[in-house]
Amino acid sequence: MTPYLDYAATTPVDPRVSRFMARFEGPDGFFANPGSDHPAGHAAASAVDEAAHQVLGLLNDPGFRVIWTSGATEADNLAIGGLARALDRRDSRRRRVLVVATEHSAVLAAARATMSAGMQVETLPVSGDGLLEVSTLEQALDDNVALVSIAPVNNETGVIQDIETLAPAIRAVGARLHLDAAQAVGHLPDDRPYRHADLISLSAHKFYGPKGIGALCYRPELRLEPLLHGGGQQGGIRSGTLPVPLIAGMGEALQIRDDHDERTRQRGLHQRLSQHLEGLGDVVINGRRDGSAHVLNASFAGVQGEALRAALADLSVGFGSACSSRGGPSHVLRAMGRPDALAHASVRFSLGRFTTERDIDAVAGRVADRVRRLRAISPVWRELQAGKSIEDVYGVTTPPGMA
Incomplete structure (x- = not known):
């Protein structure tokens, strides 16, 4: 078989993750709906809670809340679109969204979609080596900026943005910072970039977990309008029955991420x-x-x-x-x-x-x-x-x- 050198597109599920997920499938597993008020449901809910703690362990910051999504694309849309809709509902004066020109298409498309909510979307140019310069960011920032979206690790070039240097300028004008961290897990030397963020998108299949599961981590003081409506799960922000085996697999994958x-x-x-x-x-x-x-x-x-x-x-x-x-x-x-x-x-x-x-x-x-x-x-x-x-x-x- 041809050697596989396309890990940035997707990773195989680690065999250890597969074995762990098997405990949550079948009639003898923790397969119940975690929203059900009975012992099997409580056991499933405990597994979901444990996986959320494992996500917070990655970020090394208990100040985030975790919303389970189908992957980073949905998380990006919920972060950018959900915040934009909430601002529009409040008639906020903050109407500008800044995205780096090299962002993943999910971020760029999600940002463009906020224009229907009255947002003004602008792309930030990068230098020839792919870095967003602090001076470029500072020139674009003002008190009308609602959100800046930056990928800590670019999915096509592997360029690592200096979040610690960029974040203070964003914070100084009161804007929020979203990190599309789909490519970052296991590839950053430490967790410092996450500490500066207000919203973080993750996708399990980028770090040897299962496809179809991701998360949006957000600061609890933020208000997000839901993109999906239904039974009111996850505080009404993202309705739908939680896929416990996938969530547990994502948590386990985070436990064995690359060191x-x-x-x-x-x-x-x-x-x-x-x-x-x-x-x-x-x-x-x-x-x-x-x-x-x-x-x-x-x-x-x-x-x-x-x-x-x-x-x-x-x-x-x-x-x-x-x-x-x-x-x-x-x-x-x-x-x-x-x-x-x-x-x-x-x-x-x-x-x-x-x-x-x-x-x-x-x-x-x-x-x-x-x-x-x-x-x-x-x-x-x-x-x-x-x-x-x-x-x-x-x-x-x-x-x-x-x-």
């Missing part, structure tokens, strides 16, 4: 892959060397994007975000100033807990072979080999960092 040693191992694999790719020459590494170790995004100069995707169709790697529409250049790379041709000729390699050196070598070898074949018939590559600058070939003023 420092695993991040160090993945950093070594990341460097190994980078060295393989850089050996090809004229490879753009999109992001920062100090980004998350589990993502490496590379563009291959002198290669046509559609041809590259076709050549690598049998490999389990990513092209942009697996959650967005396919076909066009990545909006993340565009926001970082990459020309469309280079953005389209990019590949996202994402590593994980079960990735080995053998996997890295096998995938890198296949990529190198196919890139060389494509370059052999590429007129653009011939121009580069003849000494024409990448600025002239790709029509850019400032060249991207070349490996």
Whole structure:
């Protein structure tokens, strides 16, 4: 089977999580509705409460409340849309929502949807390496900003935003901070970024838990309007019968999330892959060397994007975000100033807990072979080999960092 290097799209369920979840399924498990007032329901409710404590343990902050969702997409929509609706109901003067240009499509789409509630949505540009500069944020902030949404770890490039440096400016104008932390669990060195947030979105399938379950963690003083209406579960903010096995699985996955040693191992694999790719020459590494170790995004100069995707169709790697529409250049790379041709000729390699050196070598070898074949018939590559600058070939003023 082809090695799997698309962990940023989804992770396999850890076998330990699968075994744990089995206790909550079947007629002998804790399968009851946690809203039922009988012993079986109470046992299920206790399991849900324990999982909530495990989420709070990740954040290292008991000041949050936990709302279970179907994943980070729903959590993003509830955070951004729920807050916007609540502000609209109160006729608040805070009508501006700021989102980083490289955010996940779920955040960007959720923000745009708030315009129907009278919100003004603005995107914050990033530098060529994907970072949101403090000066850029400060220039955009004023007393009318309701919410700023930032992903601590970008899903396409692995760029880690400096939340501790950015958050004080947001707090100074009284705005709220939302973190789409779907890619952050297990990949940040500590929990400090979470402490500055007011709302945090999580998704279990990004950290070896089951698909179909996530959470929105929010400060209790915030008012959120529900997106779903029904039986009034979870304080009326998100109705629906809670999926106890999935919730328990998410909690267990948080208990065994990647630690420092695993991040160090993945950093070594990341460097190994980078060295393989850089050996090809004229490879753009999109992001920062100090980004998350589990993502490496590379563009291959002198290669046509559609041809590259076709050549690598049998490999389990990513092209942009697996959650967005396919076909066009990545909006993340565009926001970082990459020309469309280079953005389209990019590949996202994402590593994980079960990735080995053998996997890295096998995938890198296949990529190198196919890139060389494509370059052999590429007129653009011939121009580069003849000494024409990448600025002239790709029509850019400032060249991207070349490996």
